[in-house]
Amino acid sequence: MLARLQQMLVLGWLAALVAAAVLPWRAGCPGWSVVAVLLVVCAHAFWLLVTFALMHWHNRHDPAPRASWALWWRAWWGEVRCAPQVFGWRQPFASQAEPDFIPVDARGRAGVVLVHGFVCNRGLWTPWLTRLRQAGVPFVAVNLEPVFGSIDDYPPLIEAAVARVEAATGERPVLVAHSMGGLAARAWMDRYAADDRVRRVITVGSPHHGTWLAKLSQLGQNTREMRPGSAWLQALAAREPASRRERFFCLYGHGDNIVFPASNALLAGAGKLHVEGTAHIDMINHPAAIAALWQALGRAGPADGF
Template identity: 55%
Template sequence: MLAWIQRVLSLAWLAALLVLPLRAALRGEPPLAVAGWAALVLVAHALWLALTMLMAWAANRGDASPPASLRQWLQAWWGEVLTAPRVFFWRQPWRTQAEPDGPDIGAPGQPGVVLLHGFFCNRALWNLWMARLRAERIAFVAPSLAPVFGSIDDAVPLLEAAVQRLEQSTGVPPLIVAHSMGGLVTRAWLRQQQADGRVRAVLTIGTPHGGTALARLAMSENGRQMQRGGGWLATLSKAEPVDRAARFHCIYGHCDNIVFPASTAVLPGAAEVLHLPATAHVDLVEHPASWALARRLIQS
């Protein structure tokens, strides 16, 4: 379903890019105005990213995370300007099945990897990761979580099915690598299934473990569940044994434009915390350090 929604959005963006300048030209508007309409459509996503960066900057003042310089904010913004269209206008709408699951490509006894995306994403977020895992003969499964705008708890059966596929093919617990909301789906799965012994480790990348201030604008159920101080997160935390966090490794960034204040992406008691400077939310997935840490957790 999400792929179809994003196909419509990407086609609407393309139509606006073509139609608005053409209409201006047919009306006899000066070339500068025609070029202005085209430029506005081209940079619309960049303006939205700039707005979320400003919101994150305001929320991060006084946060425990390392302060980001103006240069780092600009670097993070530009990286996301380049990454976000590739993900939301190309991979996720049109390349959802470009990299099929590979639960059987690894050797028996070698841990596999479950890849979990976040809010308003699908499995194609991980296309580059899946190609790498396939090249290195590491088994993997990457489900598209659903319902798109439903409860986080409703996505748990899809994670359970993915873990079962890798358990059956490899015979050992998998590593779970989760971006954003996917990390909360993992924590909900651990709670529902009491599955601590069925996971090698959990690597979360930009997961709002403590919620995010941006969720105050959420209209969907899963978006509201990610609100800071919200009831769903409080209930989840109370149900978790104190030693569960030691299975988690958390990657976060002080320029994350979706999960802020930045320190909310760190689960208290996590075994390892890695801070990636000057990197925005989606770009955290493609940072070389994220892949390097996952590779080390597979091998350890």
């Protein structure tokens, strides 16, 4: 469903680009054609500037390390380059480019379950999936649907993925979750009492205490559940034993333009790492993210990102 929706959005953007180029030109205003094309091409960059301004304002009293202007702009530019790759190609047109990898000789090798976030699909993880396949690491990447449903709809999908990896490997998997996926992973652990079924849960920019930006969205039940102080977040936290947090490792950052204030991506009692100068989607490309996975798997891996 999400792939089709994003395909239509991409095609609509291409149609707007053509119209921006052709209509002023036919009207005898070639200079305005250039301006209109630039506006269409750069629209996402302008929207990102808005989210970065909101992030900067709401992080001003947050205990996370403050971002310098150089780091702020580095994060923005990284997201400007990264977001079109994810939302313009990988997710709408190539989400199945790397199918799940469960080799016949997987027994005894710890695997990975990858859980994406809001308005994403498994295509988000394509560079990770390629790297994992090359390293011989079994994996399953889920698609969380319904896209705009409750986060409580997602635990059975994660359970099915974990069960596949468990059955094939005989080992507990590592869960890697981006953004809302971290809340879905917590909801799965809560529903299935799955504390002893995972080696580690690595969350990357997950709104464990909600995000201010969710207050602006009415897209679905899941956005309402991600508002700071929501009844859903409070009920989940109240049910979780303190010992569960020890299985989590949270990557967060002062450049996260979607989950802010920045410290809302942390869980008390969990491991944590602050990632500098990196925005929300681009955080999955940071070397620290893949390094955390190799460590959780007990493997030596390359230190570079994607």
